[in-house]
Amino acid sequence: MVTRIDRILTTHVGSLPRPKDVLAFLFARAKGESVDPAGFESAVAAAVEDAVARQKKAGIDIPSDGEMSKISYATYVAERLTGFSGDSPRRVPSDLLEVPRYMKRLADTGGTPRLARPCCTGAIHVRTTEPLEADLARFRRSLKAQGYDQGFMNAAAPGVISLFQPNRFYKDDDAYLDALSSAMAAEYRRIVEAGLHLQIDSPDLGAGRHTMYADLDEATFLRRIEVHVAALNAALRGLPQDRIRVHLCWGNYEGPHTHDIPLAKILPAALRIKAGAISFEAANPRHAHEWVVFRDEVKLPEDRVLIPGVIDSCSNYVEHPDLVVERLCRFADIVGRERVMASADCGFATVADWNTVDPDIVWMKLASMVEGAQRASRRLWKR
Numbered sequence: 001m002v003t004r005i006d007r008i009l010t011t012h013v014g015s016l017p018r019p020k021d022v023l024a025f026l027f028a029r030a031k032g033e034s035v036d037p038a039g040f041e042s043a044v045a046a047a048v049e050d051a052v053a054r055q056k057k058a059g060i061d062i063p064s065d066g067e068m069s070k071i072s073y074a075t076y077v078a079e080r081l082t083g084f085s086g087d088s089p090r091r092v093p094s095d096l097l098e099v100p101r102y103m104k105r106l107a108d109t110g111g112t113p114r115l116a117r118p119c120c121t122g123a124i125h126v127r128t129t130e131p132l133e134a135d136l137a138r139f140r141r142s143l144k145a146q147g148y149d150q151g152f153m154n155a156a157a158p159g160v161i162s163l164f165q166p167n168r169f170y171k172d173d174d175a176y177l178d179a180l181s182s183a184m185a186a187e188y189r190r191i192v193e194a195g196l197h198l199q200i201d202s203p204d205l206g207a208g209r210h211t212m213y214a215d216l217d218e219a220t221f222l223r224r225i226e227v228h229v230a231a232l233n234a235a236l237r238g239l240p241q242d243r244i245r246v247h248l249c250w251g252n253y254e255g256p257h258t259h260d261i262p263l264a265k266i267l268p269a270a271l272r273i274k275a276g277a278i279s280f281e282a283a284n285p286r287h288a289h290e291w292v293v294f295r296d297e298v299k300l301p302e303d304r305v306l307i308p309g310v311i312d313s314c315s316n317y318v319e320h321p322d323l324v325v326e327r328l329c330r331f332a333d334i335v336g337r338e339r340v341m342a343s344a345d346c347g348f349a350t351v352a353d354w355n356t357v358d359p360d361i362v363w364m365k366l367a368s369m370v371e372g373a374q375r376a377s378r379r380l381w382k383r
Contacts, residue, residue: 005338006377006381007373007374007377007381008328008332008337008340008341008342008373008376008377008380009061009062009341009342009373010059010060010061010062010341010342010343010369010370010373011060011061011062011063011152011307011341011342011343012060012063012064012343012344012347012348012366013199013247013279013309013313013343013344013345013346013347014064014066014067014073014152014154014199014201014247014347015064015066015067015070015073015154015347015348015349015350016051016064016066016067016068016347016348016349016362017066017348017349017355017359017362018047018066018068018349018352018353019043019046019047019050021043022043022044022047022068022352023352023353025039025040025043025044026069026070026071026352027071027115027352027353029071029079030071030115030116041134044068044069044134044138045138045141047066047068048065048066048068048138048139048142049138049141049142049145051063051064051065051066051068051142052065052066052139052142052143052145052146052148052151053142053145053146054363055146055366056146056147056148058363058366058367058370059367059370059371059374060366060370062150062151062152062197062341063143063148063151063152064139064151064152064153064154064199065135065138065139065142065151065153066349067154067347067349068138069131069134069135069138070154070352071115071351071352072115072164072350072351072352073154073156073160073201073347073350073351074156074160074161074163074164074165074201075115075116075117075118075164075165076131076156077156077161077165077184078118078165079127079128079131080126080127080128080129080131080132080187081124081125081126081127081183082122082123082124082125082126082127083120083121083122083123083124083125083169083179084118084119084120084121084122084165085118085119085121085122086116086118086119086121087116087117087118087119088117088118088119088165088166090117091163091211091212091214092211093207093210093211093214093251093253093255093259094210094211094214094259095210095255095256095257095258095259095260096255096256098256098258099255099256102255102256106253106254106255115351115352117164117165118165119165119166119167119168120162120165120166120167120168120169120170120176121168121169122169123169123179124176124179124180124182124183125183126183126186129186129187129190132187132190132191133190135153136153136190136191136194136196139151139153139196140194140195140196150196150197151196151197152196152197152198152199152245153191153194153196153197153198153199154199154201154247155184155187155188155191155198155199155200155201156184156200156201157184157200157201157202157204157228157232157246158177158180158181158184158228158231158232158235159177159202159204159205159208159225159228159229159231159232160201160202160203160204160208161180161184162176162177162180162204162212162228163203163204163207163208163211163212174227177227177228177231178231178234180231181231181232181234181235182234182235184235185234185235185236185237188200188235188236188239188244189238189239192239192240192243192244197243197244197245198239198243198244198245199244199245199246199247199279200232200236200244200245200246200247200273200275201247202228202232202246202247202248202270202273203247203248203249203250203251203252204225204228205225205228205229205248205266205269205270206248206249206250206251206260206261206263206266206281207249207250207251208221208224208225208228209221209250209259209260209261209266210250210251210259210260210261211251214259218261218265221261222265222266222269225266225269226269226272229269229270229272229273232246232273233272233273233274236273236274236275237274239274241274241275241276241303242276242303243276244274244275244276244277245275245276245277245278245279245305245307246270246273246275246277246278246279247279247280247346248263248266248270248278248279248280248281249280249281249345249346250281250286250287252313252314252345252346252347252350252356253314253356254314254315254356257284257286260286260287262290262293263280263287263290263293264290264293264297264298267293267298268298271298271300271301271304275304276303276304276305277304277305277306277307277341278304278305278306278307279307279308279309279343280306280307280308280309281309281345281346282308282309282310282327282331282345283308283309283310283311283312283319283327283344283345284309284312284313284314284315284345287345288327291308291327291330291331291334294306294331294334294335295334300334300335300339304339305339305340305341306331306335306339306340306341307340307341307342307343308327308328308331308340308342308343309343309344309345309346310323310324310327310328310342310343310344310369310372311324311344311345311365311366311368311369312344312345313344313345313346313347313348313356313357314345314346314356314357315356315357316356316357316358316361318361318364318365318368319365319368319369319372320368320372321368321369321371321372321375322372322375323372324342324368324369324371324372324373324375324376325372325375325376325379327372328340328342328372328373328376329376329379329380332376332380337377337380337381342369342370342372342373342376343369344365344366344369348362
C-alpha cells in the first residue's frame with residue numbers, strides 16, 4: 001500500500017455527490033427507460049473530470065472517480081452480472097426498529113434510499129465488462145489531466161452484494177457467495193491491471209450484524225462473516241496485497257447505531273482479508289472511541305496500513321483541522337506515522353441521490369481533513 005515517509009497521505013472512501021444530469025440518467029436506467037448512450041457518457045465523463053479536479057484542488061492525494069456511473073456501491077452489479085431481477089424487501093437496521101417514529105421520519109424526509117434492490121433469481125455470471133471499461137477509461141483520463149499518478153476504484157465484496165440482493169436461486173447462501181466470488185474476481189483483477197488501487201467495499205462485516213444477520217447470535221454471526229471473508233479472498237487470489245484496500249462500516253446512515261457490533265469483534269476476521277490496508281469508521285460518535293482497540297486488543301500486522309475515518313460522513317458539521325490532528329496522531333502513535341492515511345468514515349453518496357451531507361459541505365469537510373493531515377504531519381515529523 002502506497003504511503004509516504006515524510007507526511008500523512010489523504011484519501012476518502014469513494015462516492016461523491018453526483019450532478020443532477022447524471023442522477024437523471026442513472027434513475028432513468030434503473031427504471032428500465034431508454035437513455036441516450038452518448039448523452040450518458042458525456043454527462044458521466046464530465047462529472048468524473050470535475051470530481052477529480054475538485055479532489056486535486058482540495059488536496060486529496062489518492063482520489064476516486066466518485067462512483068459517478070453507479071447508482072449505488074452494491075446494487076450497480078445488477079447491470080454487470082446476470083442473475084438479478086425484481087426487487088426485495090428492505091432489511092431495516094435493528095436499531096431503527098427500536099425507534100419507529102424516527103424511522104418514519106427518515107423515510108418521509110428522504111433519509112433512506114429508495115432505489116430497487118434486485119434479488120438473485122438466476123445463475124450469476126459476468127454479463128458485460130463494458131461499464132467497467134468505461135469507468136476505467138474515464139477515470140484514467142481524468143487522473144492524467146490532473147497530474148495524478150495514482151487513484152483508487154471501488155468494487156463491491158461478494159458479502160455486501162448478498163446483503164443487499166438476497167438469494168432466491170442458489171441452494172444456500174454459501175453457494176451464492178461462491179458464485180458472486182467467481183463473478184467479481186474478473187472486476188477486481190481488471191481494476192488492479194489498470195494500475196489503480198482496488199478498494200473492496202465490505203460493510204457486510206459490520207452492518208451485516210444488524211441487518212442481514214440480525215436474528216443470529218453473535219458467535220454464529222462471527223462464523224458467518226468468516227465465510228464472507230473466505231469468498232472474498234478466493235476472488236482476490238493472485239492479486240498483489242499492496243494494491244488492495246478494504247472498507248468496513250456499520251451503515252452510512254444517521255441513526256442511533258446502538259446495535260453496531262464492536263470493531264474489536266470483527267477486526268480479526270477483517271485482518272484475514274488479503275488487503276494491504278483497512279479503511280473504517282473512526283470519527284462518528286458511535287465508533288470514535290475504538291482507536292483503543294489497536295492500542296490494547298489487536299496488534300496490526302506489520303504489512304498493513306490503517307485508513308481511519310477522521311471526518312464523519314453523516315454530519316454537516318465541518319471538523320476542525322486540529323480535531324483531525326488529534327485523531328491521526330492517536331493512530332500514528334500506536335502503529336507508526338508511516339502506516340496511517342487520513343480518510344472519511346464512509347462515502348458521501350453511497351446511493352446516488354442520497355446525500356446526508358450537503359454537497360458543498362462535502363468539499364469543506366475534505367479540505368479541513370487535508371489541512372488536519374498537513375498539521376499532523378508537521379507535528380509527527382518534528383518529533
